[in-house]
Amino acid sequence: xSKQKLSLQEQLLKSGLASSAQAKKVQADKRKQSRMQTHNxxxxxxxxxxxxxxxxxxxxxxxxxxxxxxxxxxxQKALVAQVxxxxxxxxxxxxxxxxxxxxxxxxxxxxxxVSETQREHIIKGRAAVVKFDGAYDVVAAETAKKIGERMAGxxxxxxxxxxxxxxxxxxxxxxEVPDDLMW
Numbered sequence: 560x561s562k563q564k565l566s567l568q569e570q571l572l573k574s575g576l577a578s579s580a581q582a583k584k585v586q587a588d589k590r591k592q593s594r595m596q597t598h599n600x601x602x603x604x605x606x607x608x609x610x611x612x613x614x615x616x617x618x619x620x621x622x623x624x625x626x627x628x629x630x631x632x633x634x635q636k637a638l639v640a641q642v643x644x645x646x647x648x649x650x651x652x653x654x655x656x657x658x659x660x661x662x663x664x665x666x667x668x669x670x671x672x673v674s675e676t677q678r679e680h681i682i683k684g685r686a687a688v689v690k691f692d693g694a695y696d697v698v699a700a701e702t703a704k705k706i707g708e709r710m711a712g713x714x715x716x717x718x719x720x721x722x723x724x725x726x727x728x729x730x731x732x733x734x735e736v737p738d739d740l741m742w
Contacts, residue, residue: 638709645706646689646713650696651677662688662716664695671695687717 568585571577654674660681661670671688673681677697680686687703689696691713698706700717707714 642706642710642713643691645702645709646691646696646698649698649702651686651698653697660688664690664715669695671697673697681716682718684718688715689713690715 565573568577568582572579572582651673653672654677655672657672657674658678659670660673660678661668663669677686681688681697685700686697687700689698689703689706695715703714703717707717
């Protein structure tokens with residue numbers, strides 16, 4: 560008892576879902592199409608394939624955009640983690656009984672209590688005030704430069720260190736200014 564495999568067309572005819580006229584029309588269309596291809600060397604446009612390729616290309620574009628966005632977010636998280644680590648490892652202790660150092664942040668005057676030496680270091684550009692997660696800390700100027708490279712908005716106060724070397728062509732180089740001179 561070997562079962563004979565019937566084609567889809569034969570199965571549809573046998574089950575009564577298609578008529579023989581419909582089957583003949585489909586076969587005639589196929590013959591015409593194949594003849595046109597061989598004589599004209601024309602390719603038959605398969606709309607379903609084109610639509611599938613178009614959808615696939617759009618999906619690939621969206622996937623690239625999402626991947627790029629995800630990479631940007633990961634890079635931003637990495638920068639934030641680096642800045643946090645730099646601040647935590649290099650922060651200088653604050654002195655609550657120290658001198659009040661006033662500075663501006665977003666147009667508002669803020670106060671940070673630091674020791675007298677820290678205040679002098681900030682003024683001379685050897686230390687800087689940085690802000691992270693709403694807290695202000697004092698760090699070394701080199702650390703502030705590293706933080707500024709990663710997230711410029713974190714560095715609040717960072718003066719440029721004054722160069723102690725005097726110019727060689729200064730005509731008043733031999734005249735020292737007295738320390739007790741008050742303006």
